[in-house]
Amino acid sequence: MASVIDRVNAALPAASGGTFDPHVFAETGFFIMRGAIPPVVVQAWQAAWQAFYAEQLSQGRDVNRANPVSLTESLPEPLSTMYREPVFLDTVRQIFGNDIALYNHRFVIKDAFSPGKVFLHQDSCYHLGKLNKCSVFVPLSVANEENGGMSFYAGSHKMGYLGDAGEINPDSFDIQWPKVTPELQPGDFIVMNSSLWHESGPNRNGEHRILADMILQPADDPTGKELLSGSWQTDFFYSPVNCIRYFTSSRVLKIMKYEAELGLRKPSPD
Ligand SMILES: O=C(O)CCC(=O)C(=O)O
Ligand SMILES: [Fe+2]
Incomplete structure (x- = not known):
């Protein structure tokens, strides 16, 4: 029988394309949707980002000491509601079914104020509520090895929660998950299981790396912030x-x- 690494490696070439495949996503823990966002929509987001950056961020910003890449300033429209774009929900419906809610929406950016690397981690240990969540990362710039694009350890979500929060040492495990660093263009997006191990290197060429990170989850989770599809499946809520x-x-x-x-x-x- 093929090992889990053989199965993950076999699925990897199919983890990128124009049509989401939930079976591939279950193996690899991430999927890259190529050219999936309508160009007019991406261009409107890029223009809004550029104006916001020039007016409110370029002269200095309030860098979060615990996680420098995570933008603390509040986003203007239409950036603050990007997660309502139908293509994200049509994709995530294939993982969660029709009842979907927002857990959190933010930007993670690498500019001159936060050019550093992000250590290898999984997000689940920082989340409240149920563990069944995924991030949708949406690049508004090119994101690649040179400007601090993200790397993913394919299949590592299968290990589940590792018992603490912090920098993972991949050498401490017998099993070695394949690491991939895809280049992303505006119009692409990535869906990532929140238990998947991921990291990113420093921004070496100075070209801003701008990503939106919207975390979505089934609507039965009491930490949901906004209903995005279907109906609520919980009648109580609490704040994360x-x-x-x-x-x-x-x-x-x-x-x-x-x-x-x-x-x-x-x-x-x-
Ligand atoms: O911005 C990055 O490269 C990764 C950020 C991240 O994974 C996080 O903040 O949880
Ligand atoms: Fe993360």
Whole structure:
């Protein structure tokens, strides 16, 4: 019988194209949709980004110290509602069925203020609610090896949640998942299982790498923010924001307590 790595390698050449294949996605944990967004739509998003960047970001911005690539400034229309574009929902319906909600929408960018690498990780350990989620990454620039494009460890989502949050050491496992760094053009997008291991190198050529990252999930998850397709399948909700408040004691609260005791942090959460 073929090994899981043989199956992942066999599926990889089919993980990119004009038609989404949910069986390939289940093997590889990601799928690259090529030229799938209508050009007029992408051009409107690019123009909105350029105006927003020139007016509000180019002179300096509030870089998130915990994750520099994650933009903190709030997005203007139409960038703030990109996730409503039908092609994303038509694609994700093939994974989740018809009832789909938004978990989060943000931009992850590499410009002069955040040119650095992003260490190898999976996103599931940072999410609240159910684990059945995926990211849709939408490039508004070219994204490749030279400007800090993302790499994916094909099949690694099959390992599930690894028990902690942080930088994964791929050499600590017997199994070695194939790493791919696809070049993306505006008009393409990538669907990624939130448990898939991914990373990105530094921006070496200075060409801005601009990606939207919308996280979608089935509408039965009580952390849903906005219904995007079908109907809600939950009658209660809670916020995924500032999750330390949900704990009387936790790993993060302990670190904060120890840092305060060492004089490294103000006693109250900042
Ligand atoms: O921007 C990148 O290259 C990756 C960002 C990412 O994976 C994250 O913030 O979770
Ligand atoms: Fe990530």
